[in-house]
Amino acid sequence: MGIILHELVGTDLNRPFSPHCWKTVMSLAHKGLPFNRNRVSFKDIPALEGAFSPKVPVIRDGETRVADSFEIALYLEDTYPDRPSLFKGEGGRAMARFVEGWSQMTLHPYINVVILMPVHDILDAPNQAYFRESREKIFGRPLEAVAAERDARHDAFTKSLEPLRKMLLSQPFIGGKGPLFSDYIVFGAFQWVRVLTPFKLVDENDPVHDWFERCLDLHGGIAREISAAA
Amino acid sequence: MGIILHELVGTDLNRPFSPHCWKTVMSLAHKGLPFNRNRVSFKDIPALEGAFSPKVPVIRDGETRVADSFEIALYLEDTYPDRPSLFKGEGGRAMARFVEGWSQMTLHPYINVVILMPVHDILDAPNQAYFRESREKIFGRPLEAVAAERDARHDAFTKSLEPLRKMLLSQPFIGGKGPLFSDYIVFGAFQWVRVLTPFKLVDENDPVHDWFERCLDLHGGIAREISAAA
Incomplete structure (x- = not known):
């Protein structure tokens, strides 16, 4: 099954x-x-x-x-060791933890601001109440006050993607010639935004945009099946 | 030989x-x-x-x-494939490029400020002239003006190490249980400062400090043989 x-x-x-x-x-x-x-x-x-x-x-x-x-x-x-590898060895397994650290400590803090009101707005009333209460406890401020920082913090976020841009000069995926779990770690953060809001994290001429498009094409386009938020 | x-x-x-x-x-x-x-x-x-x-x-x-x-x-x-591996597989080889991107685009810009005058000061006169001219061309300002930003930018640097701290909750090295080339990429940046200036990049209670000390202990303490700058 x-x-x-x-x-x-x-x-x-x-x-x-x-x-x-x-x-x-x-x-x-x-x-x-x-x-x-x-x-x-x-x-x-x-x-x-x-x-x-x-x-x-x-x-x-x-x-x-x-x-x-x-x-x-x-x-x-x-x-499932005989299926395509998600890590390609012990080194890849270890370094995926570094990519996870980077994604969670560098990308997520800003993306959390970007998706805050969009998430709130797609929930039903009981889930909205849960979401507002739990998030306002974390932020110590109203959701709306946090979300208002989105545009002012965008430049710093753009700059924080430099490590990925630098790497993309050497190879098309974090996993090298093809994607590995480390790509999906970062992909998840970008897809979160794509599904929830039309706000663009990166310009279309950014190499990070091209990498994200390559990820959307993977595995029969399973992630592209969900349309971008309009 | x-x-x-x-x-x-x-x-x-x-x-x-x-x-x-x-x-x-x-x-x-x-x-x-x-x-x-x-x-x-x-x-x-x-x-x-x-x-x-x-x-x-x-x-x-x-x-x-x-x-x-x-x-x-x-x-x-x-x-030398029969010697201890520097990458532990294809995934590790690929992701070391990401660690390199992170080190060069996140750590080096600040460390370049920290080591600027210390490097200048240990050179002989012809090398000092070369160094000043080439670096002032890159920065577009006198060395001293760039170096003056060191203390004001230190907090942002401390924050930029969060991905490494997050990863160190899972494992002692970027390479996992033991070091790989990806550790040496970041180690090189910290050793650069250690050899040149007594300025402390991180506090002694920072997990990044502990990781750096572990690296200094590696391979018979080859990197510790050069004393810290006093």
């Missing part, structure tokens, strides 16, 4: 947006494994799979449940 | 400081290959090995000459 992926959506069940869930969609597609996507709201997550994890993605593969996109990638790599 | 490494020094021949040369010292030591260190000044470089490269490091291994620290690491990996 294939693997089940539990992933986050808002009121529109056809627009999954979580960056971490997208990492897992791409990981499963990369391995060529059949999977079913079970779409859930924020408030559904705590009860999933017998209260298995406070966050998605969660997968179930037969009797095995795994949470966390990086743990899932490691599980898939070790369980 | 072993490999010859041409590396940069100032008037004190015993204090090599170039970050790129340190990457190669650590790569050669990692492979356990015997090597001789030929120390040269900026103005010696153009004539080295029959005008082979405008920059060091350059190595000569028998009849083979290789320039550029990343190219040298690839050469050593491919030429």
Whole structure:
């Protein structure tokens, strides 16, 4: 019956947006494994799979449940070693942790600002209340005050992509000639924005834009099937 | 007769400081290959090995000459595959390019400010003239004006190390349980400062400090043999 992926959506069940869930969609597609996507709201997550994890993605593969996109990638790599590799060796496994650190500490803080109101606006009333309360606790300010920083912080974000641009002078993917899980880590962050808002993170003449388009083309265009937010 | 490494020094021949040369010292030591260190000044470089490269490091291994620290690491990996790996697979090879991009575009711009006057001050008069002219052309300002930004930019630099700190929660080295070339890429940047100036890039309670100390302990403490600048 294939693997089940539990992933986050808002009121529109056809627009999954979580960056971490997208990492897992791409990981499963990369391995060529059949999977079913079970779409859930924020408030559904705590009860999933017998209260298995406070966050998605969660997968179930037969009797095995795994949470966390990086743990899932490691599980898939070790369980399906004959399928295309997500890491290409021990070094790739280790350095994907550095890419994850970069994505979460450099890209996510700004992208969280960009997607704040768009996420809020696609939720139903109970999920909106949960989202506002939990996020305002983290930020210590109203959502609207945080979201208002988007344009002023955009230049600094553009500059923060320099490591990726520099690397793209040597190779088309973080994984080298082809994509690896490290690409999906960063891809998830960009897809999060693409699904939620028409705001453009990067210009069309940016090499990062070209890299993102290459990722959208992967695995039969599975990530492009969800149209960009209009 | 072993490999010859041409590396940069100032008037004190015993204090090599170039970050790129340190990457190669650590790569050669990692492979356990015997090597001789030929120390040269900026103005010696153009004539080295029959005008082979405008920059060091350059190595000569028998009849083979290789320039550029990343190219040298690839050469050593491919030429001495039975020695300890510098990349641990194709994924590690690819992602080391990302670490290089991060180091050069995030760490080097600030460290260039930190080491500017210290480098100038350890050169002899002809090399000082070369250094001032070439660097002032790049910066478009007097060296002293650039160097004056050191303290004001330190907080932003500290923050820019967050990806490394985040990764160090998962593992002791960028290479995972042990160091790989990707560690030496970042190590070179920190050693550059350590050899040239007593200015502290990171506090002693910073996990990045602990990682750097672990690197200084590697390969018989080859990098610690050069004392910190006082």
